[in-house]
Structures are given as C-alpha cells and as structure tokens.
Amino acid sequence: MVKRLLSGNEAVARGAWEAGVKVGSGYPGTPSTEIMEAFALFPGVYAEWAPNEKVAMDVAIGAAYAGRRSFCTMKHVGVNVAADSLFFGAMTGIEKGLVYISADDPSMHSSQNEQDNRQYARFARIPCLDPADSQEAKDFMVAAFEISEMFDTPVLLRLTTRVCHTSTPVELGPQHEIDASPISYPRNPAKYCMIPTNARKRHGVIEHRLDELVKFGETTNLNRIEKRSAKLGVITGGIAYQYAREVFPEASILKLGMVYPIPVDLIREFASSVEKVIVLEELDPFIEQQIRLLGIELYSPDNGNHSLRADRKTIFPIAGELNTSIVRNSAIEAGLLAGESNPVLNVEIGELPSRPPTLCPGCPHRSTFYLLSKLKVPVNGDIGCYTLGIAPPLNAMHTVGCMGASIGVAHGAAIAGDTERHVAVIGDSTFFHTGIPALINVAYNKSNVITIIMDNRVTGMTGHQENPGTGKTLQNQDTIKLDIEALVKACGINLVKTVEAYDVAAIESTLKEWLKVEEPAVLITREECVLLPSARKRWMPLEVDAEKCNGCTLCFRIGCPAILKSSEMDPKFNRPLAQIDPLLCTGCEICAQVCPRDAIRFRDQMIKASSEG
Amino acid sequence: MMDNVKNLNSMENPIRYMLVGVGGQGTILASDVLAEVGLKMGCDVKQAEIHGMSQRGGSVISNVVWAKQVFSPIISEGEADVLVAFEKMEALRFLPYLKPGGIVLVNDYAITPVTVSAGKMSYPDNHEIHSKLGLVCKGQYWVKGVEIAESLGNAKAANVVLLGGLSALIGEDASPWIEAIVNRVPKKYLELNQKAFESGREAVLGGKA
Numbered sequence: 023m024v025k026r027l028l029s030g031n032e033a034v035a036r037g038a039w040e041a042g043v044k045v046g047s048g049y050p051g052t053p054s055t056e057i058m059e060a061f062a063l064f065p066g067v068y069a070e071w072a073p074n075e076k077v078a079m080d081v082a083i084g085a086a087y088a089g090r091r092s093f094c095t096m097k098h099v100g101v102n103v104a105a106d107s108l109f110f111g112a113m114t115g116i117e118k119g120l121v122y123i124s125a126d127d128p129s130m131h132s133s134q135n136e137q138d139n140r141q142y143a144r145f146a147r148i149p150c151l152d153p154a155d156s157q158e159a160k161d162f163m164v165a166a167f168e169i170s171e172m173f174d175t176p177v178l179l180r181l182t183t184r185v186c187h188t189s190t191p192v193e194l195g196p197q198h199e200i201d202a203s204p205i206s207y208p209r210n211p212a213k214y215c216m217i218p219t220n221a222r223k224r225h226g227v228i229e230h231r232l233d234e235l236v237k238f239g240e241t242t243n244l245n246r247i248e249k250r251s252a253k254l255g256v257i258t259g260g261i262a263y264q265y266a267r268e269v270f271p272e273a274s275i276l277k278l279g280m281v282y283p284i285p286v287d288l289i290r291e292f293a294s295s296v297e298k299v300i301v302l303e304e305l306d307p308f309i310e311q312q313i314r315l316l317g318i319e320l321y322s323p324d325n326g327n328h329s330l331r332a333d334r335k336t337i338f339p340i341a342g343e344l345n346t347s348i349v350r351n352s353a354i355e356a357g358l359l360a361g362e363s364n365p366v367l368n369v370e371i372g373e374l375p376s377r378p379p380t381l382c383p384g385c386p387h388r389s390t391f392y393l394l395s396k397l398k399v400p401v402n403g404d405i406g407c408y409t410l411g412i413a414p415p416l417n418a419m420h421t422v423g424c425m426g427a428s429i430g431v432a433h434g435a436a437i438a439g440d441t442e443r444h445v446a447v448i449g450d451s452t453f454f455h456t457g458i459p460a461l462i463n464v465a466y467n468k469s470n471v472i473t474i475i476m477d478n479r480v481t482g483m484t485g486h487q488e489n490p491g492t493g494k495t496l497q498n499q500d501t502i503k504l505d506i507e508a509l510v511k512a513c514g515i516n517l518v519k520t521v522e523a524y525d526v527a528a529i530e531s532t533l534k535e536w537l538k539v540e541e542p543a544v545l546i547t548r549e550e551c552v553l554l555p556s557a558r559k560r561w562m563p564l565e566v567d568a569e570k571c572n573g574c575t576l577c578f579r580i581g582c583p584a585i586l587k588s589s590e591m592d593p594k595f596n597r598p599l600a601q602i603d604p605l606l607c608t609g610c611e612i613c614a615q616v617c618p619r620d621a622i623r624f625r626d627q628m629i630k631a632s633s634e635g
Numbered sequence: 636m637m638d639n640v641k642n643l644n645s646m647e648n649p650i651r652y653m654l655v656g657v658g659g660q661g662t663i664l665a666s667d668v669l670a671e672v673g674l675k676m677g678c679d680v681k682q683a684e685i686h687g688m689s690q691r692g693g694s695v696i697s698n699v700v701w702a703k704q705v706f707s708p709i710i711s712e713g714e715a716d717v718l719v720a721f722e723k724m725e726a727l728r729f730l731p732y733l734k735p736g737g738i739v740l741v742n743d744y745a746i747t748p749v750t751v752s753a754g755k756m757s758y759p760d761n762h763e764i765h766s767k768l769g770l771v772c773k774g775q776y777w778v779k780g781v782e783i784a785e786s787l788g789n790a791k792a793a794n795v796v797l798l799g800g801l802s803a804l805i806g807e808d809a810s811p812w813i814e815a816i817v818n819r820v821p822k823k824y825l826e827l828n829q830k831a832f833e834s835g836r837e838a839v840l841g842g843k844a
Binding site for chain 2: 583
C-alpha cells in the first residue's frame with residue numbers, strides 16, 4: 023500500500039476527493055487555508071473561495087440540497103461568522119453528504135481568541151469527529167460523509183492547528199466516483215423551509231437523530247478501546263490521544279473519534295474496567311463534562327488546585343495547546359505519575375534579540391500607518407497583515423477585534439460622542455468579508471468615520487489567496503475585479519478617493535483635508551502586496567547618501583526592517599547615519615519621501631547613478 | 636563520527652529533530668527532506684511546522700520525529716535529540732529544547748534581527764554561543780553553510796549543505812537522503828543541491844565542522 027506524507031489539511035482534501043465530493047467552498051484562515059487549496063487541484067471537483075465563511079457554508083448546504091457531496095472550510099472564528107447557517111443546516115438536513123470543517127487554533131498561533139468548536143456540535147445537535155493525525159483526518163472525512171447521509175445531518179469535522187500542520191504517513195485510497203446523475207432539486211418545504219411550523223417539527227426530528235447517533239457511537243470503529251493496564255484509564259480524543267500514548271504508555275485508553283454525541287454504554291463499560299479514569303483533552307472540558315453528567319466518577323486529585331467553577335476542568339489546563347511536557351507535569355502534580363518533570367536546564371541563555379513580526383520591507387501599508395501615527399487619531403483596526411500597524415515604532419492601532427469589526431467599532435465610538443475623529447482600517451478581502459454592511463451603517467446612520475481600505479490586491483496574511491478584487495478564482499478562472507470605489511459610493515459614501523499606497527504626500531493631504539470635513543469618508547490605498555511575484559519583479563534596493571544624511575532618525579519612524587543604523591557617525595551631531603540593507607530593501611521609496619534632507623536616493627536617482635557610474 | 640551519534644540511529648527510541656531558522660532560509664524544505672528520509676529508512680515519521688504570524692525575518696520552527704511509532708508530533712523542552720540551527724543565534728534561542736547530551740548542528744551564519752539593527756540589543760558572539768551550547772550538548776558541529784553554498788554558486792542551497800552535514804551525523808548511507816532531495820528540489824537546481832549535500836557531508840565527515 024502506498025504511504026505518502028500528507029499534512030492534516032492535505033489529508034482532509036484527499037479524503038474529500040476519495041469520498042466523491044463535488045463542491046467545496048471556504049474562506050482562508052489559519053490553520054484551515056491549505057485544505058481548499060489542495061482540494062482545488064483534484065480533477066473534476068469544484069472549489070471556491072467565498073467572500074466569507076457564512077457564504078461558504080450556505081454554498082455547501084445548497085450543493086448538498088442539490089444532491090452533491092459538499093463541504094466548507096474555515097478557521098474556528100470563521101464558524102462564528104457562519105453560525106447562523108450552521109444551525110439551519112442542522113435543522114433541515116440534506117439530500118447528499120455535507121461536512122462543515124472547523125480548524126481550531128489552540129494557543130492562538132494566529133487568532134484573536136481561543137475557542138473549542140466541539141461546543142458547536144452540541145449547540146447545533148450535529149455529530150463531531152476529531153482526528154488525531156493525517157491518516158485519521160482522511161479516513162474521518164470519508165466517514166463523515168457516510169454518517170451525514172446515514173443520519174441526514176451535516177457533520178462537523180473539527181481539526182486543530184497541530185493536526186492541520188503536521189505531516190504524517192497516509193495510506194491513499196481510491197476515489198468514490200462523483201455523482202453525475204441529473205439533479206432534481208428537492209420540493210420538500212416541510213423539510214427545507216424553516217418557517218416556524220416546520221421548524222418546530224424538525225426540532226423533534228433532530229433530537230431523535232442524536233439518540234440514534236449515540237447508538238451508532240457505541241459500535242462504530244471511530245471509537246475504540248485499547249486495553250492495557252487496568253490501573254489507569256484515559257478517555258481522550260483528537261490530538262490529545264498522541265500525548266496520552268506518550269505520557270501514559272501503560273494506561274488503557276478509550277479513544278473517541280466521534281466526540282459528540284458520546285457513546286454512553288461504551289464509556290460506562292470502559293470506566294468500570296479500570297481503577298481510575300481520567301479525561302485528557304485539549305481546551306474545554308467538553309468530554310469531561312458529559313461524562314460527569316453520566317454520574318461517572320472521574321479521578322480528582324486532592325491537591326487543592328480545584329477551580330470553584332461547576333464547569334471546571336480537572337488535572338489538565340483549559341487554556342493553550344497541550345504537549346507531552348504539560349501533560350506529564352499536570353499528571354505528576356495530580357499524583358498520577360511518580361517522578362519529576364522533564365530535566366530542566368540550568369543554562370542561563372539570557373535575553374536574546376527577538377525577531378518580532380513586523381510589516382515586511384516594502385509593505386504598502388507602512389505609509390498609511392506612519393501618517394496615522396503622526397496624526398495621532400484613534401485607529402480601529404481589523405484582521406490581516408495590516409494588524410501589524412500595531413507594532414512599534416508605528417504604534418498606529420488602538421483596537422482590533424475580529425473580521426470586519428473595525429468600521430462598526432469606529433462608528434460606535436463616533437456616535438457615542440467621542441470628539442476625536444475615528445478612523446477604521448480594513449484590508450480589501452476583509453472589507454468584502456464583513457466590512458460592507460458596517461460601511462452602509464456609517465453612511466445610513468451618518469457618523470463621521472474615516473475608513474481606510476488598504477487594497478493590496480490579494481488576501482495577504484494567509485498566504486496570497488484570490489478574492490473578488492483580484493480577477494481570478496481559486497481554480498484560476500478569469501473573473502470580475504470588484505470595483506471598490508464604485509461599491510463604496512453605492513453604499514452611500516460621497517467622499518471617496520483612491521490613492522497609490524506608496525504616495526505619502528497624497529495620503530497625508532487627503533487625510534488632513536478630510537479631518538476638517540464632518541462627513542464619512544473612504545480612502546482606498548491601492549498597491550499590490552510587495553511579495554506577489556509581479557511586485558517582486560520591480561524590487562530595487564535604494565541607498566543612503568552619506569554626504570546628505572545627518573542621522574536625524576526620521577526614516578526609522580516608518581519601522582522598516584531594511585533601514586539600519588550605520589557604523590558611520592554624523593560628525594556634527596555624533597549620531598549614527600542611516601543605512602539600507604540591500605538584501606531587504608524593495609525600493610518602495612516611503613523612507614525616501616519621509617527624509618527631510620533628500621538623503622535617500624529614489625529609484626530614478628539610483629538608475630541615473632548606475633547609468634552614469 | 637561519534638559513537639553516541641550512532642546510538643541514536645535505532646528504531647526503538649524515537650529520534651527527535653528540531654529545525655530552527657529564520658523565514659526564507661529553506662528550513663521547511665529541509666524538514667520535508669528529513670521526514671522523507673525517515674520514511675525511506677522504514678520509520679514512522681511526523682513532521683510539524685510551527686507557524687504563527689511569521690513574516691519574512693521571523694523565527695521558523697519545524698519538528699521531525701522518527702520512531703517505530705511516533706505519537707506526539709511536537710517536541711517539548713528537553714526532548715530534542717538533534718537541534719539543527721540554520722541561523723546561529725536561533726541555536727541558542729532553542730537550546731532549552733535540546734536533551735542534555737544531544738547534538739547541535741549550527742549554520743555559522745547570522746541574520747541580524749531588527750532589534751539589533753535598530754541598535755537596541757546586541758547579537759551574541761560565536762564564543763558565547765559555542766560555550767552555552769557546550770553546557771548542554773555532547774557534540775556541536777558548525778558548518779559554514781552559506782559560504783559553501785555561495786562557492787557552489789547559490790547561497791540559497793545552504794539548507795541542503797546543512798542536510799549533508801546532518802546525514803553524516805545520522806547515517807552511514809547517504810542514498811536515502813539523496814533520493815529525498817532528488818524528489819523535492821526542482822530539476823534545474825538538482826546538480827547544485829547534490830553538490831551542496833556532498834560538501835556539507837564532507838565538512839562534517841572530514842572533521843572540518
């Protein structure tokens with residue numbers, strides 16, 4: 023059997039293809055992004071980036087109503103955006119298999135909050151599968167479609183960062199052919215039109231469905247008991263299974279592949295077969311609480327470390343990603359393991375220079391943040407690369423919440439009566455995602471918010487995905503390039519201007535002018551992301567003219583990693599001159615525009631100098 | 636080659652590799668190759684990339700574990716058998732992950748972080764890195780990966796120079812490594828990478844590291 027190393031995300035995509043999935047829709051978000059990118063490459067499938075997660079989920083639901091296996095992908099917080107649809111899809115059920123994929127991010131490697139989306143399965147009454155490696159990610163994807171069709175329900179496949187971004191060997195299987203029969207869209211309003219009279223009946227149906235799923239969970243091979251010592255039994259699921267095997271090699275294990283609903287009899291049987299039972303799971307005490315509700319006694323350490331909360335988690339931490347060291351230390355503290363924690367190093371490493379995330383050299387967002395910082399206005403930010411406008415020395419962001427929140431939050435502050443002029447900063451893709459309704463609100467309810475749409479012609483942070491502004495689809499078809507300026511005007515904003523994002527003077531004069539006008543305005547700063555292949559072709563490092571530079575440090579205030587302190591000193595002020603790292607500089611000229619002494623050569627000066635030289 | 640190194644090469648105990656570097660150095664490609672080599676040698680393998688909001692210039696971490704059966708894909712502090720640093724200060728930053736008595740392979744190359752170029756902090760010197768690494772590891776091998784790769788015509792092949800060095804520490808047989816590299820790198824760079832691999836291997840085997 024062929025085994026290939028696949029990341030969890032690639033394995034899910036492969037599983038979708040093997041399951042004969044026709045339609046996939048998603049919105050990029052770490053750690054989920056690569057699933058739809060990988061799925062899009064399989065022959066005969068349809069894959070798309072939707073403008074947001076809710077639309078992606080609606081699309082997947084519609085395709086499943088139309089009798090085609092379908093799925094949608096998003097990161098954990100994306101499920102919040104899609105939650106309305108998640109619930110109605112759970113109510114109606116489907117004609118053909120439907121899988122919702124949530125990629126959770128314990129430890130918030132690149133997220134604004136930590137949430138355990140297994141909770142959504144319980145909330146919406148749908149089954150939840152939680153794989154522990156790439157092989158399971160693929161197998162569970164296939165199983166999810168079978169369960170979906172067997173029980174007429176969407177299935178939540180919940181992943182975590184560690185599963186998504188770890189490559190493990192996977193046995194590949196054949197493709198279950200994509201259904202090509204003619205579509206007969208259902209005419210079944212009692213099932214598919216969730217008006218109150220129908221919805222009330224459906225609620226009874228989905229409660230019954232859960233009972234049936236519990237019975238299924240008792241016998242499915244997604245859940246399994248590994249019999250070892252009877253002294254300790256560990257109930258676990260997802261990535262935590264790996265830590266259980268490593269830290270408790272002797273323990274018996276009940277591994278739940280389906281973590282909702284849980285198999286009641288299987289758990290009772292397992293609990294009664296061992297002396298002590300514990301639950302090992304990442305984030306919320308999701309399995310633990312359900313087991314408590316069964317009245318099964320879990321081992322509880324008598325070390326006074328209890329939270330007072332009724333919904334407490336015992337033994338293992340509720341926050342952050344687990345690893346073997348955390349699990350081992352918690353187990354030692356709880357008296358489950360003898361011995362000491364991992365050998366601790368006594369080497370004093372000292373404080374090393376950090377490599378903090380910052381806007382890249384040449385980033386077109388830099389000029390705007392430099393000016394916002396200079397203007398000292400309150401800036402309400404959003405989710406994307408430009409969130410890095412928060413970093414010193416720019417320090418140009420004062421609130422950041424979730425996708426699309428910037429404009430609404432700025433409006434709220436403005437209508438609350440703040441006399442400072444509020445600015446909202448949002449990227450192109452995030453504007454399409456959820457910024458548009460908030461901008462309509464600004465126009466409709468007449469606040470004076472200045473919105474800056476940073477249009478870098480791509481969805482940047484997640485690694486350059488196409489979006490409605492780029493002119494290409496996920497599967498590389500030519501398509502519309504959404505006209506942001508026309509869209510903004512149609513929302514009811516009269517003061518609208520598009521400027522080149524590298525044009526410091528144009529941005530500054532526009533903002534200064536608008537600060538004097540009491541009406542909502544939208545500035546579109548446009549320049550493609552400097553890391554796009556087309557932009558890379560134009561890279562040209564600039565130089566400092568050491569004769570002219572006097573070490574005033576103004577260029578340092580733009581926070582560009584390519585600008586360094588030279589070892590050469592200005593003789594008059596005895597301060598270091600500026601120097602440009604030729605390996606990092608792209609020639610965006612923001613520093614050259616900011617320099618008051620014309621000491622940084624512009625591109626045309628560089629060209630002139632080299633042709634003369 | 637040292638005896639303790641050979642002892643690592645057994646299927647019974649896992650071998651945990653921690654690869655660290657700076658964005659853009661090819662750390663992930665090197666760990667892809669390393670994972671592939673493990674698979675070719677008949678091990679179970681897991682390879683985890685730890686990305687956060689890593690931009691160009693940020694720290695990059697990749698974990699590769701080989702064993703008869705691998706469970707945890709991530710390496711906790713004090714667990715790594717081998718630490719491969721594509722940038723020398725990163726070796727020091729991730730030293731707490733090294734198992735006492737483990738091995739460190741260092742690319743003798745510095746990438747100055749903004750915090751240093753802005754004049755706020757200083758970059759540790761080679762002596763400091765060397766002596767602190769020495770307090771934990773049993774063997775440390777320094778390879779001038781970038782210099783060697785540059786002499787072959789392309790500084791970007793430094794990651795493969797390091798892989799060559801690593802191969803000398805881990806196994807007698809270079810063939811699974813070369814096969815994995817052939818599978819991973821574009822054809823037009825194949826010759827360059829093969830030379831880079833050989834040079835790195837030679838640097839360690841020849842005791843020059």
